[in-house]
Amino acid sequence: MKKETGKTIRELGYFASLGMSVALSIFIGLGLGLWLDKKFDTNPVLMFVGLIIGIVAGFSNIVRAGKKGKNY
């Protein structure tokens, strides 16, 4: 395999997986918030906290990928 091709495939794999990790991060945050809500009986405060943390986590993935993309 040529070096350039390998690099292209690597970037393709990384950036293609980005969308999925954003979506999943949001759902993990939401699920965690809902679970903690049930546990501590604080409906719906922790759900929103979890949702916000999930969204921030998802978008931090994009920001990190953007920083990484600058190096190439």
Added chain:
Amino acid sequence: MEHPYLFLTSVFGVFGLEEWAASHPHVTYMWLAMLILIIFGWLAGKSVSLVPETAQNVFEVLISGMEEFVVSITGEEGRKSYPLLITIFLFVLVGNLMGLVPSLYPPTASVNTTMALALIAVGWSHVVGVWHHGFKYIKHFLGPVPLMIPLFLPIELIAHTARVLSLTFRLFGNMMGHELVVLILLMLGGMFLAPLPVMAMGVFVALVQAFVFFLLSTMYIAGAIEEAH
């Protein structure tokens, strides 16, 4: 959706285990995939010589080509993780391709198998991280500023959980979807070779998904090896 006919379930039926085998096809077919890989490994390593012949040639190109690829991503430190990565790649590849053979069930079309593989791959990346950085590996989770630790820690933990889930669902979804489409087309018009184009695409999907799983595990290990941001 039930598979119309499974070869291994009938084989286990001979020993009176049909009920168990029918409810756990991913387990029995995973054993088949392992058996295939062991036989191929034995065939390739049977007569290792300095000047490679036939089977050894193919395996040397595959194994050493992939090794160079992994090392180009992770650096020299990643060479130790290579046996695990290539095993995952070959296992997922064989598992995916089994979906194309009638009466075989691809073990990767079960969420149990893919979740186990993803947990192993991501768990190993953390082991490599601790191995390389010692206790300082925790810096990967804490962000750049000490003041922001309460904010960064949950974010990083969620991002790392998302890695496991995205690896799991990508492989599971692709293989399950392929299996379903083939089954539905077979039911609708099986005698007219209707599922043939989808199966031809399935070869491509099997290759690409195996490679993507392998590539992402490699990149997670590379991320654990590099210095904290």
